Amino acid sequence: MKLYSLPLSPYAARVRGTIYAKDLAVEMILPPEDWRTSDAFRAVNPLRRIPVLVLDDGTTVAESQVIVEYLEDAHPETPLRPTTAEARARVRFVTQVAESYVMGALMPLFGMFDAKTKDAGAIDLQLAKLDAALANLEAALSPKGYAHGDRLSTADVFLAPLRFSLDGLVGFSGRKGLLDRHPRIAGYPDVVQTDRALSRVWSEMTDGLRSFYETRASAG
Ligand SMILES: N[C@@H](CCC(=O)N[C@@H](CS)C(=O)NCC(=O)O)C(=O)O
Numbered sequence: 001m002k003l004y005s006l007p008l009s010p011y012a013a014r015v016r017g018t019i020y021a022k023d024l025a026v027e028m029i030l031p032p033e034d035w036r037t038s039d040a041f042r043a044v045n046p047l048r049r050i051p052v053l054v055l056d057d058g059t060t061v062a063e064s065q066v067i068v069e070y071l072e073d074a075h076p077e078t079p080l081r082p083t084t085a086e087a088r089a090r091v092r093f094v095t096q097v098a099e100s101y102v103m104g105a106l107m108p109l110f111g112m113f114d115a116k117t118k119d120a121g122a123i124d125l126q127l128a129k130l131d132a133a134l135a136n137l138e139a140a141l142s143p144k145g146y147a148h149g150d151r152l153s154t155a156d157v158f159l160a161p162l163r164f165s166l167d168g169l170v171g172f173s174g175r176k177g178l179l180d181r182h183p184r185i186a187g188y189p190d191v192v193q194t195d196r197a198l199s200r201v202w203s204e205m206t207d208g209l210r211s212f213y214e215t216r217a218s219a220g
Pocket of ligand 1: 008009010011012036048049050051062063064065
């Protein structure tokens with residue numbers, strides 16, 4: 001298998017976390033330079049988004065949540081879903097809050113803070129939306145340790161890249177108090193550092209962020 005991946009993409013990072021946790025042999029590949037516009041990449045993923053998993057027979061699987069679920073179905077030997085239906089529902093609830101509400105509020109903020117003319121009112125509204133989403137995520141997390149219970153689950157492979165991106169926003173925007181009301185989310189990097197798969201993803205995203213800033217600096 002091959003994975004079209006970008007080091008800093010929180011979506012690709014979820015899939016890499018799943019692959020590392022399961023010790024799967026997957027070659028990581030960068031998309032072609034013109035992936036956003038090329039017809040060749042559109043043939044790989046009509047949505048023209050990263051990540052995309054390419055199976056050994058050439059079949060492609062796109063969208064990070066779909067890929068994580070596919071890997072879980074196809075490679076259940078190291079399960080990242082708990083065993084009971086109730087526990088699975090709780091894990092899926094964490095991933096749903098993280099994806100639909102937190103990521104939905106977080107990602108536009110990078111563009112808003114990066115804009116030449118910043119709209120302070122719109123930024124404050126979006127930050128309030130993010131804070132409300134973070135409060136919901138905070139309430140959904142286990143009091144300590146992994147996102148759900150005491151072992152790695154699909155919720156963690158979503159949460160670790162999300163948590164990295166939150167640090168990224170703090171660095172990018174200078175809003176240092178972003179996580180003050182959310183101690184479980186704030187402390188989650190300690191859990192990441194104890195886990196082989198999550199810490200590897202965190203380190204790759206750190207390298208990706210460094211390259212991002214270097215490229216920006218050299219572009220002036
Ligand atoms: N819902 C998609 C989102 C993936 C996504 O938006 N990836 C970004 C890279 S981080 C992308 O491909 N953006 C398109 C672009 O930059 O043109 C998923 O979960 O895989």
